[in-house]
Amino acid sequence: MRRNQWLAAPLGAATAAALLSGCGSTDGPAAEGGKGVVMGISDKVKSTDPASGYDPGSWLLFNNVFQSLLSFPKGGTIPEPDAAQSCAFDGGDSKVYKCTLRPGLKFSNGHSLTSQDVKFSFERTLKINDANGPSVVLSSIAGIDTPDEKTVVFRLKTSDATFPSKIASGAGSIVDHAEYPADKLRTDGKAIGSGVYKLDSINDKSANFSVNDSYSGKAKAKNTGVTLKFFNQDQAALKKVLENGDVDFAYRGLAAKDIAGLSSTKTGNNKIEVVQGTGAEVHHLVFNVKDETAGKLPVRKAIAFLVDREALVKDVYEGTATSLYSIVPAGIGSHTTPFFERYGGSPQPKKAEAVLRAAGIKDKVKITLYSTPARYGPATDQEVQLVAKQLNDSGLFEADVKSVEYEQYEKDIEAGKYGVYVKGWVPDYPDADNFTQPFFGPNNVLNNNYDNKEITGTIIPATSAKSDRTAAGPDYNRLQDIVADEVPILPLWQGKQYAVTRQNVTGLQWSLDASTVFRFWEISKG
Secondary structure, three states, rough: OOOOOOOOOOOOOOOOOOOOOOOOOOOOEEEOOOEEEEEEOOOOOOOOOEEEEEEEEHHHHHHOOOOOOHHHHOOOOEEOOOOOEEEEEEOOOOEEEEEOOOOEOOOOOOOEOHHHHHHHHHHHHHHHHHOOOOOHOOOEEEEEEEEEOOOEEEEOOOOOHHHHHHHHHHHHHOOOOOOOOOOOOOOOOOOOOOEEEEEEEEEEOOEEEEEOOOOOOOOOEEEEEEEEEEEEOHHHHHHHHHHHOOOOOEEEOHHHHHHHHHOOOOOOOEEEEEEEEEEEEEEEEEEEEOOOOOOOOOOOOHHHHHOOOOHHHHEEEEOOEEOOOOOOOOOOOOOOOHHHHHHHOOOHHHHHHHHHHHOOOOOOOOEEEEEOOOOOOOOOHHHHHHHHHHHHHHHOOOEEEEEHHHHHHHHHHHOOOOOOOEEEEEEOOOHHHHHOOHHHHHHHHOOOOOOOOOHHHHHHHHHHHHOHHHHHHHHHHHHHHHHHHEEEEEEEEEEOOOEEEEEEEEEEHHHOOOOOOHHHOOOOOO
């Protein structure tokens, strides 16, 4: 539930124990030479402390400065050992998970990394339970045992076959127990980890990273360091510095029209190129099922018949997204398309009218769609305005749009003040679980009062227990069908990932996959 952001191939059929044994690579020096790289990004790094950061910018830092027991390999969605030498479920119920650390692990300050640090890191995140942190990802942990310096045993409250993916995310970042307070956040802006890079400095304008000589793992840095320059949603400024050569590449935050325009730009002998990868970011319309208007199923179904996703993708996002017809996006295991099957791929006003009339609704439906201007992307207001226009063009609705700054937006949603509102989502890990349990499980992030007992009482527990993720497919198919029938949310689009780069930068394709991990070490500059 990335960073409350509401920001690929299916997992294989092998068991977690078989998938996660062995480290699969020899160790060696982290750096292979190369040059320093300068990256422009629209996101802020909201926290350098893994117990707090739950946003794309912070997790970008975590994935490069800290190690996790497991990590996602480039181009893959099955977690592999990282700080661990091996990990596996102990027993068949997916409730005990055991990891053995690789030898020689050290933090960037020279301290040894042991099982004590792993236990401390997870317990610290859970104890602090920061409102802007990832403790919710780790909520299935009941206890952690460390029988020796190299062994960590997680005892889980319930069966959780996705636990390996959860601890491979930024939520699994390991910190030095001697450097971090156990019961409060670190506030000095420093970050001490055992990852490929170390953080040298950070402020509101930039962050500087150098290769960590103490790193022990599989990655090989193809540059000598990375500088991040922050542009805080200023798309024009980010585009300008790329054109001027002040940054080597840009990631996240360029307008769709700029991505298209820059692909044909030349600066001297240096052509600017667009690198495209797999994306799993999604946008949904969310319906408060207790709202006087949106709480009526025929109204929600009528909206589902009228929304033109293809127009959204073309007119608002200029082809940088694709239409989404399920809560589980394409490229993630168990994806189906029930909204397409039930409501079609183009507007069907006659069917929308029929469902309203059958419910005795004869007048135009007056409804307000709520948006927030920047949190889910700079085109969100435009997106919601187009949806409202589509509803109004049908002659069946009288819809307007109100845009509210994010902090107030979230407060109002929690208070139940909105009937229809937009939410964006960037996954923590590439599994259907991360697109379902946060939305429909207990204490879900949508705050839309939707509760289906079959989903919460039967389907989610069943999918959580199956370490063979393909075996969970029928349950996920049933869940997707229920959501399409009851329409508590309406999927709109699935994003593609882009980086825009000068021609002499390579390796970016290895950071644009469904894992959403941005790998500094794969980037090189000629």
